[in-house]
Amino acid sequence: AWAAGPVGPNDVKFEDATVKASLTGQPGDAAAGRKAFADKKLGNCLACHKNSEMSEQLFHGEVGTPLDGVADRWKPEELRAIVVNSKQVFGPDTVMPGFYTLEVGTHVAKNFQGQTILTAQQVEDIVAYLGTLKE
Amino acid sequence: GFGASDLRAEPVDDKLIIDGEKEMITRTKAPEGHPFDEVLSGWLFRTPETRAMEADSFQNPAMLYVERGAEIWNTVDGAAGKSCASCHGDAAESMKNVGAHYPKWNAAAGKPYNIELQVNDCRAKNMQAEPYKFDHADQKALVTFIKHQSLGTPMGIDLSQGEMKSWWEKGKDLYYTRTGQLNLACASCHEANAGKYIRADHLSQGNVNGFPTYRLKQANMVSLHNRFRGCIRDTRAEQPKAFSDELMALEVYVTWRGTGLSIETPAVRQ
Numbered sequence: 001a002w003a004a005g006p007v008g009p010n011d012v013k014f015e016d017a018t019v020k021a022s023l024t025g026q027p028g029d030a031a032a033g034r035k036a037f038a039d040k041k042l043g044n045c046l047a048c049h050k051n052s053e054m055s056e057q058l059f060h061g062e063v064g065t066p067l068d069g070v071a072d073r074w075k076p077e078e079l080r081a082i083v084v085n086s087k088q089v090f091g092p093d094t095v096m097p098g099f100y101t102l103e104v105g106t107h108v109a110k111n112f113q114g115q116t117i118l119t120a121q122q123v124e125d126i127v128a129y130l131g132t133l134k135e
Numbered sequence: 136g137f138g139a140s141d142l143r144a145e146p147v148d149d150k151l152i153i154d155g156e157k158e159m160i161t162r163t164k165a166p167e168g169h170p171f172d173e174v175l176s177g178w179l180f181r182t183p184e185t186r187a188m189e190a191d192s193f194q195n196p197a198m199l200y201v202e203r204g205a206e207i208w209n210t211v212d213g214a215a216g217k218s219c220a221s222c223h224g225d226a227a228e229s230m231k232n233v234g235a236h237y238p239k240w241n242a243a244a245g246k247p248y249n250i251e252l253q254v255n256d257c258r259a260k261n262m263q264a265e266p267y268k269f270d271h272a273d274q275k276a277l278v279t280f281i282k283h284q285s286l287g288t289p290m291g292i293d294l295s296q297g298e299m300k301s302w303w304e305k306g307k308d309l310y311y312t313r314t315g316q317l318n319l320a321c322a323s324c325h326e327a328n329a330g331k332y333i334r335a336d337h338l339s340q341g342n343v344n345g346f347p348t349y350r351l352k353q354a355n356m357v358s359l360h361n362r363f364r365g366c367i368r369d370t371r372a373e374q375p376k377a378f379s380d381e382l383m384a385l386e387v388y389v390t391w392r393g394t395g396l397s398i399e400t401p402a403v404r405q
Contacts, residue, residue, distance in 0.1 A: 047334040059335035063328045097317045105313040107372045112316040
């Protein structure tokens with residue numbers, strides 16, 4: 001078959017709190033993922049997570065779990081599920097945003113309506129980067 | 136790990152005494168039905184430098200806005216040829232503790248009024264002057280001046296008047312409603328994570344007792360509805376208009392959440 005585009009946010013398949021297949025059919029790029037992780041307009045993951053591997057960045061938040069050694073705790077398909085839609089893994093009350101889902105809050109600002117925070121490729125890149133965080 | 140950042144994540148154990156004379160209530164037992172046991176002023180979450188600046192009225196840059204507010208108070212404006220002082224006299228007496236009990240039910244308008252709305256009413260009806268546009272520099276200065284007449288007074292609003300209770304309920308709903316692409320509610324940050332850092336910002340309980348506050352980042356006074364709108368924008372949601380029913384309901388509810396904290400206006404925040 002033709003290589004289709006990336007799987008859309010409404011078509012991502014969760015199985016037991018995992019997303020098995022790459023959203024793009026391609027492996028992610030950990031170096032690009034590292035950038036998207038820190039970028040305030042993209043992942044902005046440091047707003048909530050401490051990450052010792054990024055000690056060159058000044059301020060790390062404390063709202064989420066420190067991500068040191070996160071790849072020892074979660075398999076790639078679990079990390080993908082967490083980044084795509086953390087509520088599928090941690091339950092509806094988690095504060096962590098879903099980065100590739102349209103299940104969002106009310107009154108989304110016009111310029112963000114119908115859009116996910118990250119693209120499928122950016123999710124894969126970040127998942128690849130998280131996979132390098134071993135203790 | 137349990138590094139320095141974990142220690143910094145607590146509100147400080149410190150007292151706010153303005154000019155070494157006037158002690159503020161910065162922690163107090165929460166009112167019945169409150170999610171916390173204790174309500175805490177945002178002052179307790181700021182850096183030592185920021186705290187010191189608020190404690191010393193000569194260092195507090197916002198005292199200039201209090202002075203400007205006093206000037207406006209005494210200045211005639213509008214077709215009726217009156218100033219605020221023409222009717223209210225010395226604000227140190229007529230406005231003493233008034234700001235600590237707003238928002239207040241306004242029967243004529245059929246909704247809660249904050250100081251901004253009351254001032255605009257007086258300008259329109261009593262002075263025949265134009266109401267201030269939201270966040271006009273004079274509006275912020277005048278409201279800062281009026282709130283400052285309650286410095287130290289515990290905040291407390293009367294929910295038994297008119298329909299205040301239903302506005303409180305509406306405000307409570309909004310406080311827990313997740314908004315925007317980031318899908319966060321006020322409670323996600325100021326209830327579930329108060330005391331923690333979100334990037335470089337130390338999250339407080341989001342209390343309103345210091346407003347209008349001086350923000351070092353902006354080097355300017357920030358009104359309460361401007362702050363609300365900023366927090367909502369940060370969830371990537373549409374921002375309700377200043378003084379809209381949504382933001383007035385939030386103001387009623389969030390003011391109640393800070394019941395018993397001293398008015399600190401003008402507070403200093405980063």
